[in-house]
Amino acid sequence: MEGCLELIHRVPGATPQLDALEERTLIRQAQRGDRAAFEQLVRLHEGGVLRLALQMVRSEEEAKDIYQEAFLKIYRSLGRFRFESRFSTWMYRVVMNVCLDHLRRAGTRREVQAPESEPGQAEFFHTLPEERPALNPERALQGREVQRRIQAALTRLSPRERLVFELKHYQGMKLRAIGDYCGTSEQTAKNCLFRATQKLRLELKEIA
Amino acid sequence: MNCKTVEDKLTFYLYDELEAGERAAVAAHLEACAACAAAARELERMRAVLDQRPRREPSPELLVRSREALDEALDREAESWRALVRSWFIVPPGVSALRATAALTILVLGFSLGWTLRTRVPAAATGNGSGQAPWVGSDLSNLRISGVSQVAPDPQTRAVRITLDAQRRVVLEGSFDDPRIRQVLLYAMKNYDNPGIRRDTLEVLGQSGNNPTVREALLYALRRDPNPGVRLEAAEALQALDWGPDVRQALLDVLREDQNAGVRVAAVNVLVEHADENVLPVLEQMAAGDPDTYVRLTCARALRERAREDF
Numbered sequence: 143m144e145g146c147l148e149l150i151h152r153v154p155g156a157t158p159q160l161d162a163l164e165e166r167t168l169i170r171q172a173q174r175g176d177r178a179a180f181e182q183l184v185r186l187h188e189g190g191v192l193r194l195a196l197q198m199v200r201s202e203e204e205a206k207d208i209y210q211e212a213f214l215k216i217y218r219s220l221g222r223f224r225f226e227s228r229f230s231t232w233m234y235r236v237v238m239n240v241c242l243d244h245l246r247r248a249g250t251r252r253e254v255q256a257p258e259s260e261p262g263q264a265e266f267f268h269t270l271p272e273e274r275p276a277l278n279p280e281r282a283l284q285g286r287e288v289q290r291r292i293q294a295a296l297t298r299l300s301p302r303e304r305l306v307f308e309l310k311h312y313q314g315m316k317l318r319a320i321g322d323y324c325g326t327s328e329q330t331a332k333n334c335l336f337r338a339t340q341k342l343r344l345e346l347k348e349i350a
Numbered sequence: 351m352n353c354k355t356v357e358d359k360l361t362f363y364l365y366d367e368l369e370a371g372e373r374a375a376v377a378a379h380l381e382a383c384a385a386c387a388a389a390a391r392e393l394e395r396m397r398a399v400l401d402q403r404p405r406r407e408p409s410p411e412l413l414v415r416s417r418e419a420l421d422e423a424l425d426r427e428a429e430s431w432r433a434l435v436r437s438w439f440i441v442p443p444g445v446s447a448l449r450a451t452a453a454l455t456i457l458v459l460g461f462s463l464g465w466t467l468r469t470r471v472p473a474a475a476t477g478n479g480s481g482q483a484p485w486v487g488s489d490l491s492n493l494r495i496s497g498v499s500q501v502a503p504d505p506q507t508r509a510v511r512i513t514l515d516a517q518r519r520v521v522l523e524g525s526f527d528d529p530r531i532r533q534v535l536l537y538a539m540k541n542y543d544n545p546g547i548r549r550d551t552l553e554v555l556g557q558s559g560n561n562p563t564v565r566e567a568l569l570y571a572l573r574r575d576p577n578p579g580v581r582l583e584a585a586e587a588l589q590a591l592d593w594g595p596d597v598r599q600a601l602l603d604v605l606r607e608d609q610n611a612g613v614r615v616a617a618v619n620v621l622v623e624h625a626d627e628n629v630l631p632v633l634e635q636m637a638a639g640d641p642d643t644y645v646r647l648t649c650a651r652a653l654r655e656r657a658r659e660d661f
Contacts, residue, residue, distance in 0.1 A: 177424065177428075180424075184417075184420065188413070188416070188417070189408065189413075192408040192412065192413065192416060193405075193406070193407065193408055196406040196407075196408060196412075197405070197406060202409075202412050202415075205408070205412065205416075206412065206415055206416045206419055207419075209416040209419075209420065210416065210419045210420045210423055213420050214420065214423050214424070214427065217424060217427065218427070280545070280577055280578055280579050281579075282549075282579050283578050283579040283582050283610070283612050283613075284612070285402070286582075286612065287611070287612040287615075287644075288399065288402055289402070289403060289404075290612075290615070291644060292399065292400060292402065292403045293403070294644075296403075310365060311365075311397070311400060312403075312405065316367070317367050332362065332367070335361060335362075335365065335367075336358075336361050336362075339361045339393065339396070342396060342400065343392070343393065343396050346396050346399050346400070348643060348644075349399055
């Protein structure tokens with residue numbers, strides 16, 4: 143999960159990574175019911191989880207729900223973690239399942255909405271013409287149109303295809319790692335990636 | 351390696367998921383086969399399009415809200431167990447949640463709210479004035495001189511009087527609802543050349559409520575602005591206004607006549623929320639006949655969803 147873990151440090155307030163021994167100690171403490179230790183484990187991984195969730199769902203509210211549901215499940219089942227795999231692998235398996243559940247539920251709701259506007263849009267009184275000579279709404283419109291079509295194309299993938307594609311294309315993970323994190327084989331991940339790219343190729347043909 | 355095999359492996363070749371030997375074989379085939387090389391380029395273009403999707407970074411506010419929600423859920427989790435144990439063993443209640451997280455949330459959200467609203471103070475104010483008072487000794491860099499009409503030197507006193515036309519930057523701050531602010535915005539929207547400013551102006555006007563002048567200006571922009579980005583902004587701004595025949599007609603006209611597919615899609619998105627006997631036939635017509643595939647699909651999807659809701 144290098145793709146996700148490496149991004150954690152960019153999240154404000156994230157805890158720096160620990161070495162394996164420190165992490166093991168924390169897990170042991172959390173397994174004994176130490177809430178503070180569990181919160182430290184959350185701080186270690188929350189950036190990657192929240193970022194993945196934001197990519198997979200449309201709204202911050204849904205991303206927050208995924209975060210909460212995933213870490214609550216991890217809290218409940220932490221006692222069953224036996225150190226047979228890396229903690230992050232075990233943890234992300236839970237996260238992936240929560241993401242898949244959300245995508246499946248979302249599939250039954252209304253689809254194809256424009257992505258939420260990005261924060262940080264300039265305000266009128268700070269945007270006098272000399273300060274923004276290059277602003278071009280037509281280009282911005284084209285960009286939004288492309289975003290809309292990408293979003294529409296991605297929502298037409300099956301939840302598993304979507305998850306595998308997200309992890310491969312946007313997080314840069316290897317298929318073997320994706321298989322591990324999704325609790326499936328590398329071959330299954332490979333098949334999902336193949337189907338996803340075939341579908342996207344058709345959906346995005348007009349703008350590619 | 352034949353073309354069929356290469357076609358099956360192309361995705362994994364581009365995503366760097368082939369063993370070294372396979373990778374070399376595919377590369378060699380692509381060198382020699384124009385058709386497969388074209389397919390590879392097509393796939394590469396698709397990847398490039400997908401790269402345009404922005405990576406969304408969690409904001410500090412989202413992080414804090416997520417932590418707080420988890421904290422509360424963990425509290426409830428602990429509380430439910432405590433309640434169970436208490437009912438059996440009569441154990442006193444434990445300590446409740448971490449309040450520090452809540453305090454931090456309030457701090458961060460309060461800061462964000464303050465930051466967002468900082469230019470929306472209710473009292474209007476003008477700075478630097480726009481009157482024609484003679485310039486005496488103020489900062490020349492703040493003036494843009496458009497013409498000099500008179501230079502009158504006085505050799506005896508070595509003074510000179512210069513009469514010039516100059517533009518001075520004026521900063522206005524005020525509430526969206528201030529009539530003076532609104533007047534400037536309406537002027538900018540209809541007369542200003544910079545489409546970026548017109549778009550921003552629309553964004554503000556769109557939040558100014560159901561004022562008739564604003565309504566008229568938004569409809570004007572939707573129908574007449576030369577820039578499709580501004581027209582799209584106008585279509586979206588109309589969503590905030592009370593629905594009426596004037597808005598409906600403008601959107602239907604745009605759906606039928608606007609040259610830009612993105613603007614037509616924006617019109618569909620608003621119209622579908624108010625689909626009635628005037629709107630549905632046009633949506634059906636565009637679902638069948640719009641020259642743009644995406645507009646047709648959007649109309650068709652809107653009609654399907656409408657039918658599902660009615661059902």
